[in-house]
Amino acid sequence: MINDHPRLMMLMLNQTDLTPASFILNGIPGLEDMHMWISFPFCSMYAVAMVGNCGLLYLIHLEDSLHRPMYYFLAMLSLTDLFICSSTIPKALSIFWFHFKEISFDGCLVQMFFVHTFTGMESGVLMLMALDRYVAICYPLHYSTILTNPVIAKVGLATFLRGVFLIIPFTFLTKRLPYCRGNIIPHTYCDHMSVAKLSCGNIKVNVIYGLMVALLIGGFDILCITISYTMILRAVVSLSSADAQQKAFSTCTAHICAIVFSYSPAFFSFFSHRFGGHTIPPSCHIIVANIYLLLPPTMNPVVYGVKTKQIRDCVIRILSGSKNLKSHSI
Numbered sequence: 001m002i003n004d005h006p007r008l009m010m011l012m013l014n015q016t017d018l019t020p021a022s023f024i025l026n027g028i029p030g031l032e033d034m035h036m037w038i039s040f041p042f043c044s045m046y047a048v049a050m051v052g053n054c055g056l057l058y059l060i061h062l063e064d065s066l067h068r069p070m071y072y073f074l075a076m077l078s079l080t081d082l083f084i085c086s087s088t089i090p091k092a093l094s095i096f097w098f099h100f101k102e103i104s105f106d107g108c109l110v111q112m113f114f115v116h117t118f119t120g121m122e123s124g125v126l127m128l129m130a131l132d133r134y135v136a137i138c139y140p141l142h143y144s145t146i147l148t149n150p151v152i153a154k155v156g157l158a159t160f161l162r163g164v165f166l167i168i169p170f171t172f173l174t175k176r177l178p179y180c181r182g183n184i185i186p187h188t189y190c191d192h193m194s195v196a197k198l199s200c201g202n203i204k205v206n207v208i209y210g211l212m213v214a215l216l217i218g219g220f221d222i223l224c225i226t227i228s229y230t231m232i233l234r235a236v237v238s239l240s241s242a243d244a245q246q247k248a249f250s251t252c253t254a255h256i257c258a259i260v261f262s263y264s265p266a267f268f269s270f271f272s273h274r275f276g277g278h279t280i281p282p283s284c285h286i287i288v289a290n291i292y293l294l295l296p297p298t299m300n301p302v303v304y305g306v307k308t309k310q311i312r313d314c315v316i317r318i319l320s321g322s323k324n325l326k327s328h329s330i
Contacts, residue, residue, distance in 0.1 A: 018178035022104045023195070027095045029186040030283045039096035042290070045298040046089045052301030053078040056311075063314045069147035070136070071311075073129045074304060076156050077258070080122045081297030087114040088293050092188040108190040109171045115189060115293070116170060117163040120217045122296065124159035126259055127221035130228040133252050138235045166213050173209060177201045187286055189293075218266070225259065254307035261299045265292035 027035055056078045060066045091111070094100040103111070136143050170192050177199035187194045196206045232252065239245045269288050272280050305311055 018180055018200075019175075020105055020179050020183040022102050022183065023108050023190070023198075024101045024184045025091070025095055025103055025188060025190070026101060026184050026186050027092070027188055028283050028286045030281060035096040039093055042089060042096070042294065043093060045294050046085055046093070048302070049081060049085050049294070049297035052305070053082050053297060056301045056304065059311065059314055059318075065310060066314065069132055069143070069152055070129070072149075072152050073125060073132055073156075076159075077122065077125045077129070077300060080118050080125055081300060083114065083118045084122065084293055085297045087111060087118065088189040088290070092290065095188060103190065108185075108195060109175060112174065112190040112192055112195065113167055113171050116192060116213075117167045119293070120163035120167060120213075121160055122262060123217055123221045124162060125156075126255070126262060127224045128155055128159060129255050129258075130225040133255060134228040134232055136251065137232050137248050163217070166216060169209060170206075170213075173206050177203065177206075186282060188290055191289065214270070222263070254304045257303045257307070258296065258300050261303075262292075262296045265289075265295060 026032075028038065031038065057075055060071050060075045088111070091100075091103070132147060135146050139146065174192065174195055177196060178201045179198050180200040181198045183198065185194050185198065192206070192210060196203045229252075232249075236245050236248045239248060265288050269285065269292060272285065272288070305315065
């Protein structure tokens, strides 16, 4: 026992030495010379995402006609999108513009937690919005009694807590690993597997748990969305008139666009990592990963503003009201 004590102390010290104080986020590998040019679309999309989602939240809060389940879910989506892009893009821009590449070890874990939690929540909110459209089209007479404010609050909280409880283990699984392969992450933000790959320890648990979380969140949500839209399609086809069919399905177009914007980059990233091998350059993976986080927050408020008549009418009414006020003041 006495002889084992120094050995145990040495192992503990070695474990401490193998935990880096900070990581270096290297941006987009192979395109370092183009970082300044790449930053312009990133910055423009981030600005549109911030203005669009904040404006959408303000509009939903302001207009009594938008105090309905569909728009409450849309507010959840906008709030989630704000957290997603704000947890990654400012750091990416600081890398592109000022070469501020360093991030503390704990700061990296915090960023990783927020990124994965809120991307999981966005998937969950899209699933809830599909269920909302299912109830609205298949059970229109019971829509307001099924989706009451307490029910919306409960399912929204459950979606958030699902993400939190499933993602928290990522931080502990990553923190326990020894890091002896340097501290340079070829990415613009701290992604779970990008960080874990720097470890010289066994990351099999990280890989298995990552796939399990992807199935529990993404797989479950996609299954629910598919079932909801299958039922919606059956209900729409059974309607007697073509006008009624078009009107019913038109309420889903904005949500379908949001699903496409969110899941298309995710599917590409997932399958290219596993089946693309070395044929796809690392820079492509990093760009798609950033598009996955930036495209939905940018496009969702634009699509809902254009495709949703109630939101469009509210915006026109507010803008025309401000113009009238200006003309009266002149």
